Amino acid sequence: MKFGVLRFPGTCDEVDAQLACERVGEAVILWHGDRDLQGVDAVVVPGGFSYGDYLRVGAIARFAPIMESVVEYAHAGGIVLGICNGFQVLCEAGLLPGALLPNTSLRFVCRQVDLVVERAGTRFTNTCAEGERLSIPAKHTTGCWYAPPALHERVEANGQVLLRYAPGENFNGSLADVAGVCNEAGNVFGLMPHPEHAVDPLTGSVDGLKLFQSIANHVGAHVGA
């Protein structure tokens, strides 16, 4: 199982993501200027402030050469996980529905939050049970997920919401408490909280490891697919 973790100028959590991935497989860093995805089994678009969040969060990163390859890879069914800034980049790239707006408090908030698994058994949640609570840190200024009403309806109806903030935990104002959402085909997933920061009992909870293990399970069961 080989993960590819992207690195743009301004990315901050790529090494953390790589360390998390290495607990369930191998992980390489993929430079924004290259196009070669090095045959990875899953791509992780990590958190941080790519390109200084200039213009709009994720707006410039989506045009990086590596992202052209990621878009192709996603259209061909490849697994893509976007975390925080990565989620923002994937929305800008049109690979995930909706957009991320500034937190209603207009402040950066770093807080351990409880998430509820809305849908288990997917590529990203096959290690979880429906309704299970995951404790994972969130840290961002622009994490309020939004979609226009018709789009939101479709997203809910298709079961694309995989994670929601538990009651009382939604500090950014996300519509319908959506914390993580996937595309229609289910191979691309984005979430604002940081599972890579919940993998080591010494630094917090280990609930985040479940998402990485889930991807490894899926790839392991579909070798050659």
Added chain:
Amino acid sequence: MSAPEAMTAAPPPHRALGLTDAEYELIVGKLGREPNAVELSMFSLMWSEHCAYKHSKKLLGQLPTEGPYLLLGPGENAGAVDVGDGLAIAFKVESHNHPSAVEPFQGAATGVGGILRDVFAVGARPIAVLDSLRFGELDSARSRYLLEHAVGGIGHYGNSIGVPTIGGELYFEGPYEQNCLVNAMALGIAEHDRLIRSAAAGPGNVLILFGALTGRDGIGGASVLASAELGDADADKRPTVQIGDPFAEKKLMECSLELLDRELLVSLQDLGAAGLTSSSSEMASKGGLGLDIHVDRVPLREPGMEPFEIMVSESQERMLCVVEPARVDDVLAVCAKWETTATAIGEVTDSGRLRVLSGGDVVGDMPVEALVDDCPLYDLAPEKPSAPIYPAPRRTLDTDDPAAILPALLRSANIADRRPVFEQYDCVVQSRTVRRPDDADAAVLLLPESAGERPAIAISIDGSGRRVACDPYRGTVEAVLECAANLACVGAEPLGLTNCLNFGNPEKPHIAWQLSESVRGMADACRALDVPVVGGNVSLYNEGPEGPIYPTPVVGMVGRLPEAARAGRLGFAQEGDAIAFAGPFKPSLPGSELAKLRGEPLPDGLPEVDVAAVRKTQETVRDAVRRGELGSAHDVAEGGLAVALAECCIGGGHGAQVDFRGADGERLREVLFGEGAGGFVVSGPRPALAALAREIQLTFVGVVGAAEGALELSLDGDATLAWPLAELRAARARGLADALDG
């Protein structure tokens, strides 16, 4: 090349630049002629208080700077200590007080940027930031404004660059109203043999400037030298505020670390206060060499900048390095990869002189020694003030009832929950954080795994203002002891200390007295604890028409603990654990937070402290934490024992029953809320605490109670004081939250 032209203007502007007539004459003597505009501006910066430490250097010589773990001492961009396994932690604290008072967001942000650069300039990857902030009272709109924007600036810079802000301190006192304090501390990690010095070496080597473009940031006072008449309409050409760009610094940092990793550099220096002038002259001075700088090669952000402007510009996010000619292309290639502008702007020479050239003309030519080493150092004329300097704090508490006093203290600005502030900081990036803010008395960060163990470092930043105003010597000793106590509570042994001395105008005898006594206290306390000073910073002249700030030494300490899994916590761990007070703690009300809320004048002097007994207690608590024997350990600080107990209950989510019999009236208030050094609240299995009592002063006082219960104190005659945890938690949560949302 033409010789530099002497200035011919009538009244010399050296006074406007802050140089005395005597200093000016010294400069003339060293040059053998009058300085020109470029040279005068450079001398005025290098001989300023900020760069030359002319009123503090003699005092600072008292501080101990040797220790078994010391790798880099004062004088380099940052100090460094050995943390085992061939690893070093580089760290330093610096002030950015005056810029933050003008523009708190950018002032605090660029303060963080500057201290981060100091850390990666020695070759260490930044792994943490802590900040010490002091503002006027919270009921002042200005203080709330400064608080909100300084916190915003620190968060903006630290979060964007991917360095966690893991700790800090925050205080509100009247004397900081006009002169706020923003002290930023940073730490970095490096392998010993990768630590790099800043001394320029190798005549013939190339000087490369890389990072952001150079503009007119921070030129301020030096603009009096502009050859063009600058009227009011040109005010926007002279921004005095530096604007920070964390994205630029992130690229600069990765670029610098890669250059060091690939061993492409001879030396490295960051550009901070006084820009190219101080960086280049310090590099040359440490190497005992000279430098030629071609200002016309410096890439500019604005057209038409004069040579003196280029030399004094404080544009952020720039570094200087010395490179062997054969490696220049490789260096430029790495910079290009990181989208970082890089330009060869000069050469190392063996002339011992700093020469500034523009288009083939020498526009400045000074001996390096004159710039860096020959600034006169002044003796202070300290005199203990005969009358109080500071007004009594304003009374805000009208009750003497301990039942009401505890919630009032928990709600007070200096004690209340700092969550609304620290939640604005990313404390988890880089995956090292074992103890986050509020988990324990010190932050704890993982070191790389070593022989099956997970060692860690602990960091705390602690300063004191009001109590140092009461007694500069003993107040400073207390501050150093408190920092070490915080490290002990997580199980860490201190390895080194960095300090920032924030004081008023040292030319005034009473301020000189505060400064001398404080440094004496710091030196004695460091020696008593065997903790060397690895570096630091001095910020003077923090005063205005309303008076000086409280004398405020701020101390940052780094320590090591062998096993992260056993890092201590401050919250009570489980029901049934015994609770004890440990240490030679003698609670005293004068100078305490309660005394402040009551509007009492500052006492003249603080009680003596048995430093040896405090040290012994710290070591004993530390060792017990390391053995995993304690459920919790918490240093007693503001608000005394009652507040410490409340914090242990709230932190652990458990109530407690504690015995306070044997005192009533004012004596009871003294025991509950009095302050001083050397007090710890510890909890754990009774036999473990009993074992500690054989080595240190320890008194069993109670038992950890049921979850979400109450804090109950038994008093004389079957009386009790009790507060539900929910009430204490609510009081503590309101203090800052109200101010930040209002």
Added chain:
Amino acid sequence: MSQRYRVLVRPKAGILDPQGQAVERALPALGFKGVENVHVGRLIELDVADAAHLPDMCQKLLVNPLIEDYEILEAEPHPAS
């Protein structure tokens, strides 16, 4: 021959605009009454050789059409040109 334009970007109607709301709350606190419907957006100014490309630039990079509206206006030449 370059011509200077400004692109005004604003949040789409109906989208939550916390920045606009924060400004709308802050103005009365400073004594300014009767202020409503505040929205905070972004200004992009640029010299372009061919204005026909502007809408495309907006759609592709300058604006996120899901959450933002924009208008293109002519502007005074840049001081440096």
